[in-house]
Amino acid sequence: MxxxxxxxxxxxxxxxxxxxxxxxxxxxxxxxxxxxxxxxxxxxxxxxxxxxxxxxxxxxxxxxxxxxxxxxxxxxxxxxxxxxxxxxxxxxxxxxxxxxxxxxxxxxxxxxALPYLEKARVLAPASADVRNDYGYALLLAHRPYEAATELRTALELNSGKGPVRQNLATAYMLTQNQAGLDLLRDRYHFGVDEYAYARKLARELGGQP
CATH class of the missing domain: 1.25.40 (Serine Threonine Protein Phosphatase 5, Tetratricopeptide repeat)
Structure with missing residues (x-):
C-alpha cells in the first residue's frame, strides 16, 4: 500500500x-x-x-x-x-x-523515494522510464525478484533499448536467472561490456554472480 x-x-x-x-x-x-x-x-x-x-x-x-x-x-x-x-x-x-x-x-x-516511485508506476504503468527507475530502486532495496518484473516490463516497453538492459541483467544475476540472461544475449544482443557492468553492479549490491 x-x-x-x-x-x-x-x-x-x-x-x-x-x-x-x-x-x-x-x-x-x-x-x-x-x-x-x-x-x-x-x-x-x-x-x-x-x-x-x-x-x-x-x-x-x-x-x-x-x-x-x-x-x-x-x-x-x-x-x-x-x-x-x-x-x-x-x-x-x-x-x-x-x-x-x-x-x-x-x-x-x-x-x-520508493513509495513515490511505486505510486508513479501505478499512475503511469506504460512508462518505460518509470518502470526502469522503480525497478532500479527495488534493486537498491535488495528486492531483486520484484525488480526483475519491473525491469523486464520496461525493457519490452522500450523495445530492448537503454540502461534498463544492464539493470535487468543485474536483477537476473542476483536471482540466478540464467534463462533470463540467455534471453538478453540471444534476443537483445546483450554485449560483453554490458555484462561486465551488470556483474559489477550485482557485486556491489551484495550478490555473487
Whole structure:
C-alpha cells in the first residue's frame, strides 16, 4: 500500500513561490519554447536550459516538471524536491510522483523515494522510464525478484533499448536467472561490456554472480 506523503518542507532560499500549474494543454508557441529547452538538455547544457525555461512564464505542468528536472540536474536538489512536492500535492500526476521519487533517490533517501516511485508506476504503468527507475530502486532495496518484473516490463516497453538492459541483467544475476540472461544475449544482443557492468553492479549490491 502506498505510504502517506511526508510533510512538505519549507521552500529553500531563492525558490520560486509561484503556484505551480497543472495545465496539460500546450499551445504551439509554448511547445516551441519547450522544444528549445529540450534541445539544450540534449546538448548537455542544463544550466542554459534552466535559464531559457525561466525566461518565460511557467504556464503548464510540463514547464514545472522540466524546472524540477533541471534543478536536480544542476545540483539544486532541495529546490527540485520543493518543486516536485508542489506538483505532487496539486497535480497528483504520475510524472510528478516520478520526479519526486528520483530527486529523493539522488539524495540517497531510498526508503522515502520508493513509495513515490511505486505510486508513479501505478499512475503511469506504460512508462518505460518509470518502470526502469522503480525497478532500479527495488534493486537498491535488495528486492531483486520484484525488480526483475519491473525491469523486464520496461525493457519490452522500450523495445530492448537503454540502461534498463544492464539493470535487468543485474536483477537476473542476483536471482540466478540464467534463462533470463540467455534471453538478453540471444534476443537483445546483450554485449560483453554490458555484462561486465551488470556483474559489477550485482557485486556491489551484495550478490555473487
Amino acid at each position: 502506498f505510504a502517506g506523503c511526508a510533510a512538505t518542507p519549507e521552500a529553500p532560499p531563492g525558490a520560486d513561490r509561484q503556484r505551480v500549474s497543472c495545465m496539460t494543454e500546450i499551445q504551439p508557441e509554448m511547445q516551441v519554447h519547450l522544444d528549445l529547452v529540450d534541445a539544450m538538455i540534449d546538448r548537455g547544457k542544463p544550466y542554459a536550459a534552466l535559464a531559457q525555461l525561466e525566461s518565460k512564464r511557467l504556464s503548464t505542468e510540463d514547464h514545472w516538471l522540466r524546472r524540477g528536472q533541471l534543478l536536480a540536474m544542476t545540483g539544486h536538489l532541495s529546490q527540485a524536491e520543493h518543486t516536485f512536492r508542489q506538483l505532487v500535492d496539486q497535480c497528483h500526476s504520475g510524472r510528478s510522483y516520478h520526479g519526486l521519487g528520483m530527486t529523493l533517490l539522488k539524495q540517497s533517501r531510498l526508503e522515502e
